[in-house]
Amino acid sequence: xxxxxxxxxxxxxxxxxxxxxxxxxxxxxxxxxxxxxxxxxxxxxxxxxxxxxxxxxxxxxxxxxxxxxxxxxxxxxxxxxxxxxxxxxxxxxxxxxxxxxxxxxxxxxxxxxxxxxxxxxxxxxxxxxxxxxxxxxxxxxxxxxxxxxxxxxxxxxxxxxxxxxxxxxxxxxxxxxxxxxxxxxxxxxxxxxxxxxxxxxxxxxxxxxxxxxxxxxxxxxxxxxxxxxxxxxxxxxxxxxxxxxxxxxxxxxxxxxxxxxxxxxxxxxxxxxxxxxxxxxxxxxxxxxxxxxxxxxxxxxxxxxxxxxxxxxxxxxxxxxxxxxxxxxxxxxxxxxxxxxxxxxxxxxxxxxxxxxxxxxxxxxxxxxxxxxxxxxxxx
Amino acid sequence: xxxxxxxxxxxxxxxxxxxxxxxxxxxxxxxxxxxxxxxxxxxxxxxxxxxxxxxxxxxxxxxxxxx
Numbered sequence: 486x487x488x489x490x491x492x493x494x495x496x497x498x499x500x501x502x503x504x505x506x507x508x509x510x511x512x513x514x515x516x517x518x519x520x521x522x523x524x525x526x527x528x529x530x531x532x533x534x535x536x537x538x539x540x541x542x543x544x545x546x547x548x549x550x551x552x553x554x555x556x557x558x559x560x561x562x563x564x565x566x567x568x569x570x571x572x573x574x575x576x577x578x579x580x581x582x583x584x585x586x587x588x589x590x591x592x593x594x595x596x597x598x599x600x601x602x603x604x605x606x607x608x609x610x611x612x613x614x615x616x617x618x619x620x621x622x623x624x625x626x627x628x629x630x631x632x633x634x635x636x637x638x639x640x641x642x643x644x645x646x647x648x649x650x651x652x653x654x655x656x657x658x659x660x661x662x663x664x665x666x667x668x669x670x671x672x673x674x675x676x677x678x679x680x681x682x683x684x685x686x687x688x689x690x691x692x693x694x695x696x697x698x699x700x701x702x703x704x705x706x707x708x709x710x711x712x713x714x715x716x717x718x719x720x721x722x723x724x725x726x727x728x729x730x731x732x733x734x735x736x737x738x739x740x741x742x743x744x745x746x747x748x749x750x751x752x753x754x755x756x757x758x759x760x761x762x763x764x765x766x767x768x769x770x771x772x773x774x775x776x777x778x779x780x781x782x783x784x785x786x787x788x789x790x791x792x793x794x795x796x797x798x799x800x801x802x803x804x805x806x807x808x809x810x811x812x813x814x815x816x817x818x819x820x821x822x823x824x825x826x827x828x829x830x831x832x833x834x835x836x837x838x839x840x841x842x843x844x845x846x847x848x849x850x851x852x853x854x855x856x857x858x859x860x861x862x863x864x865x
Numbered sequence: 866x867x868x869x870x871x872x873x874x875x876x877x878x879x880x881x882x883x884x885x886x887x888x889x890x891x892x893x894x895x896x897x898x899x900x901x902x903x904x905x906x907x908x909x910x911x912x913x914x915x916x917x918x919x920x921x922x923x924x925x926x927x928x929x930x931x932x
Contacts, residue, residue: 500918508915529921534875543923550914777921805879812877856878856896863880864892 489514491570491581493560494589494722495524497777498759498784502587503551505788515552516581518572520559523610529777532637533807536613537645544610556581560590563729568754587787588726588737588745588757592719592775597629599691604715607634616714620647625710627651627700629688631658633806635716636675640809643678650681650708652700657684662804664819666841666851674809683708719775721761731755736763736771743787756791758783778803803863811835814859817842817849825851829858867927868905869913871898875924882916882925889913898924 492499495517503515519525526544534543548555558574569580594606605616616638620626624647628635631653643649651658657668658675672682687703691713698713723737731737731747739762744751746765759780764772774780782800789796805814823842830837838855842848852859871882871890878896882889889908890898900908917925 504915504918527921527923530923534923545923546918547914550911781919803879805877857892857894858896860878860880860883860892860896864883 489516489583490585490587491515491583492517492587492589493519493570494591494759494761495519495521495555496526496589496591496759496780497528498589498591498780499587500525500527500546500548501781501784502589502758502788503548503553505785506792507551509788509792509794511788511792512552513585514554516554516556516583518556518558518560518570518581520557520574521609521611522557524555524557526610527777531610531613532607532634533641535610536607536617536638536641539614539617559725561725563726563731563755565730565752565755584754585791586755588731588755588761589759589784590722590725590761592760593722594715595718595720596715597688597691597717599688600629600715601691601693601713604691604713606715607638608719619712620645623647624712625650626712626714627698627708627710628714628716629653629700630716630718631655631660631682631684632716632718633659633662635714636671636808637806638714638716639675639680640678640807643675643680644810648681648710649679650683650710651675652683652686652688652702652708654687655684658682658808659806659813662806662819663813663815663851664821664823664841666819666821666825666839667813667853670837670853671808671813674811678809680809719760721763721773723761737761738763738765742790743783756787758787776802776804801863811853812856814852814855815849816852816859816862819849819851823849829855866906866908866910867929869900869908870905870926870928871900872924872926873897875922877922877924879921881919881921885916885919886912890916 490513525546527546530543558572561573562571569582572579594608626647627650629652639649639651658671690701692699697709700708738746739757740751743756745755760775826840828838836854838858839851840848876897883892889904891901
């Protein structure tokens with residue numbers, strides 16, 4: 486009998502998914518498959534507290550009341566005809582039957598084509614421990630990519646005493662997440678803790694130069710450092726599904742109910758949620774999300790759909806990051822074309838609260854050390 | 866039942882705990898969460914476990930049980 490649900494991946498969305506299923510009274514047998522030795526754990530602290538302290542309590546998630554069986558194995562494929570997940574662990578290969586399959590393998594670090602394969606990245610708890618072990622105070626570090634991970638890493642390492650250079654081809658930090666807003670401000674915060682920022686930087690080559698790494702920028706500039714970290718973004722972890730027939734143009738597409746769409750049809754029993762998922766919008770374009778809040782939203786929506794329970798209202802999009810000791814929070818969806826208005830600020834607290842958009846009803850909001858105002862928005 | 870506590874050094878004001886258990890947590894004027902007075906030892910365990918899992922800062926602790 487295969488009267489059980491198998492979830493591949495044990496991170497942010499899986500926790501929210503199982504929690505909501507159990508809350509709605511679902512008592513199915515649930516098996517979670519994850520090869521990460523630290524699973525289950527939460528992601529936001531990995532590039533923040535955990536990177537500094539490596540204290541397991543900072544990432545640990547307690548599933549003890551959720552009645553979940555965890556199998557530590559690598560999923561290598563899906564046999565959709567036989568409703569079986571293909572697994573690989575120390576004991577070799579095996580198959581795990583399922584009634585319903587939920588794919589939640591998240592994303593993996595993207596790599597630049599010119600990047601040496603041993604370049605450090607930051608995604609998993611193990612990556613964070615490796616990075617921590619490699620970075621002593623006094624070392625110089627070059628970080629490629631000024632998205633949330635690159636900026637958080639630069640902030641953490643600079644505050645630990647490393648000499649940090651942050652490089653991005655964009656014209657400022659967090660360009661995608663903040664839709665180009667506050668680039669000068671964020672640059673000055675990073676520079677205030679000693680981070681050297683190189684924007685509009687094309688990388689021509691990455692080479693070993695003695696015991697250092699050397700980055701050759703397109704303007705002829707060279708950057709030497711002890712360590713090199715790549716943080717150029719993330720890609721859905723779908724390589725293991727290549728032979729499953731579940732991918733469309735290399736992406737794992739789902740419909741509004743989290744059902745995997747393959748060959749134009751929505752699956753009856755295979756679902757996906759979180760960072761691994763791609764959605765096709767009405768205009769034919771593809772869209773992915775990479776946030777903790779969005780992953781949890783996918784998960785609770787899917788749990789509610791599977792239980793035949795009405796969905797709770799969708800929460801406002803929410804994202805946060807830490808930049809040089811400042812809490813930066815975004816509520817709503819930012820648009821580069823929308824005007825940015827400073828609503829209030831307090832230099833003593835280094836706080837500022839911005840509206841992005843012409844009118845309050847359709848605005849998005851950016852808070853810098855503005856937790857009270859953001860909390861009120863989230864609570865409303 | 867251990868004592869419920871929000872670590873003020875960790876809480877960043879995401880307000881998730883308040884959304885899950887508004888009768889246990891409150892958000893103060895600074896935007897940070899606290900356990901409501903009198904609730905430290907009297908709370909609904911299921912909701913609090915959920916709040917703990919939902920805190921992206923791992924700021925909510927039950928003292929004397931696992932912490």
